[in-house]
Amino acid sequence: MVVRVQDENFDIGAEIDALRSGRTDIGAIVSFTGTVRDLGGEAHVAAMTLEHYPGMTEKALEALEADARARWPLDDCLVLHRFGRLEPGDNIVLVVTLSAHRRAAFEAAEFLMDDLKTRAPFWKKEETADGTRWVEARASDDDAAARWAGDAA
């Protein structure tokens, strides 16, 4: 069970190396990295600040990870989320899943991201040319999370 919430940046390669180190029973490693995106033009984002709920965040991410491990045969997994001020191109979130089977590694990583988007207590505030604004939740994120309701595929 590996869950981390931190303001420092992370190194994708180093995190994957730490998880797989010394293991020869893994066949598939999937990583997802979410980054700050700047669409430019009128939607130009100079930076964003991620606020979170210390204590509940860790609890929510641990619950997510336990759900993923119960549904797919994972050898290990990592959920790491940053908070604080971030600029375009910066890393926000990293999910890594390790399994003997590629389908399980892919599905578990996608599930973790979809569920994290609707359950983990983080809020994004963007800095734009017109000032700051809180990012609004998207219905498409609820739909994505709803795909995983019920039994594992």
Next chain:
Amino acid sequence: MVVRVQDENFDIGAEIDALRSGRTDIGAIVSFTGTVRDLGGEAHVAAMTLEHYPGMTEKALEALEADARARWPLDDCLVLHRFGRLEPGDNIVLVVTLSAHRRAAFEAAEFLMDDLKTRAPFWKKEETADGTRWVEARASDDDAAARWAGDAA
């Protein structure tokens, strides 16, 4: 269009860094790494040798990548496959997809792996306690590739 076939190892973090470098329009990066798995016991694999069809391999991987780019809005992607003798825990294959949208990045990476398994001309020969044996293709791989036939999801 990035396709590489090589006997040297690769560095997952360095490959991802090279693809994303200087870009702020990416929101999602998915990587898949396939590794040599040793199940131990009677199925113990000491090593494997990957044979390929030089020329056709590159052509097949480029066709795969073109298919993925036609079906999903990718900012970039990489398909890298090793050949030669590999030991348990070693890297075999790396697929990286970059997109503004996480669903596209996940689906394209899974598609690339599924299709690569049935179209790219590689053959694995395992070294076991009983001598060497050519790995047999699995029907489950054909089924996985068949999921992507027809229109994009």
Next chain:
Amino acid sequence: MTLLYFAWVREKVGTGSETIDLPDDVRDVAGLIRWLSARDEGYAAAFEKPELIRVAVDQDHAPHDTPVAGAREIAFFPPVTGG
């Protein structure tokens, strides 16, 4: 009882946390939201549209009909936008 506020709920209320003595007639989260809304303009603005407010009772997501008796920590925030 500790109350926590995050994101624009925090900004409108004007504080990130406070300790309150729960009135006897407040039974559930919805009742607590009504009681808070009556305190001043900031709270009224934060809770103007209760359907936009998400709640965690003792760090677990909770619907508005969740009883509040015995809770140590109740948090109010907009729908989450991490990831």
Next chain:
Amino acid sequence: MTLLYFAWVREKVGTGSETIDLPDDVRDVAGLIRWLSARDEGYAAAFEKPELIRVAVDQDHAPHDTPVAGAREIAFFPPVTGG
């Protein structure tokens, strides 16, 4: 015309590549497999079960009824097992 063999097809045939003059009566891949099978025991063993043999004509996957006239390079191999 260049013929290429990979994996256990290569091992049974005994070579990875060779150049042949295509007989006039060989029209398609299936015919080429029959003609090769008749050459010696190695070829016969490699092509004993034609349904196990996958083929690429000029580096594109091709079914057994593909015409071979004009092809520069034809490869024979088992189902692929990369990834």
